[in-house]
Amino acid sequence: AQSVTQLDSQVPVFEEAPVELRCNYSSSVSVYLFWYVQYPNQGLQLLLKYLSGSTLVKGINGFEAEFNKSQTSFHLRKPSVHISDTAEYFCAVSDGRSARQLTFGSGTQLTVLP
Amino acid sequence: DTAVSQTPKYLVTQMGNDKSIKCEQNLGHDTMYWYKQDSKKFLKIMFSYNNKELIINETVPNRFSPKSPDKAHLNLHINSLELGDSAVYFCASSQRTMDEAFFGQGTRLTVV
Numbered sequence: 414a415q416s417v418t419q420l421d422s423q424v425p426v427f428e429e430a431p432v433e434l435r436c437n438y439s440s441s442v443s444v445y446l447f448w449y450v451q452y453p454n455q456g457l458q459l460l461l462k463y464l465s466g467s468t469l470v471k472g473i474n475g476f477e478a479e480f481n482k483s484q485t486s487f488h489l490r491k492p493s494v495h496i497s498d499t500a501e502y503f504c505a506v507s508d509g510r511s512a513r514q515l516t517f518g519s520g521t522q523l524t525v526l527p
Numbered sequence: 528d529t530a531v532s533q534t535p536k537y538l539v540t541q542m543g544n545d546k547s548i549k550c551e552q553n554l555g556h557d558t559m560y561w562y563k564q565d566s567k568k569f570l571k572i573m574f575s576y577n578n579k580e581l582i583i584n585e586t587v588p589n590r591f592s593p594k595s596p597d598k599a600h601l602n603l604h605i606n607s608l609e610l611g612d613s614a615v616y617f618c619a620s621s622q623r624t625m626d627e628a629f630f631g632q633g634t635r636l637t638v639v
Contacts (some may be wrong), residue, residue: 519567519568
């Protein structure tokens with residue numbers, strides 16, 4: 414079985430400050446890792462994904478994440494946030510065997526303050 | 528050109544009614560899903576389905592049933608609606624090898 418823990422339910426940050434949203438996972442096999450963003454009253458949109466290869470993954474809107482196998486983490490970072498980044502962010506994991514099924518974390522609400 | 532579309536976007540209905548939510552994807556994906564997002568925004572998979580197998584989350588009541596008339600559609604039927612069914616339901620699809628899921632805009636179901 415696989416699981417995802419997002420350690421912070423809410424993260425307030427001032428505009429142009431850096432941000433890190435934390436995600437830890439557990440799985441007995443190799444995993445694929447994802448970050449999704451949900452803007453208010455909208456569906457989920459993929460920010461970035463790790464399937465294999467380089468552990469530093471770059472996504473859309475200036476976000477990046479680093480896969481750390483030893484710490485079973487996949488933290489999301491952005492060096493300078495904008496008001497428009499205010500949204501709910503979900504970390505998700507899919508294992509290599511039942512690869513069609515995503516397991517989501519509980520989400521982190523990022524609020525960017527002016 | 529919407530990749531995954533759901534209808535309706537909002538659905539308000541009385542307890543005990545039967546309702547359906549439709550989902551269509553034009554991405555040529557072979558697998559579709561239904562997720563339920565509760566009031567705390569926690570996302571839980573309900574079903575995953577392709578033309579070969581249906582995987583049901585064992586916690587989903589049998590009042591919920593997916594119906595797939597073809598590869599591009601996966602509708603969700605709900606019988607005898609209960610107050611606790613109120614949530615946002617998301618349809619999604621993915622390609623076999625990529626594992627990236629594309630989501631619809633969601634259907635906000637309110638049972639009164």
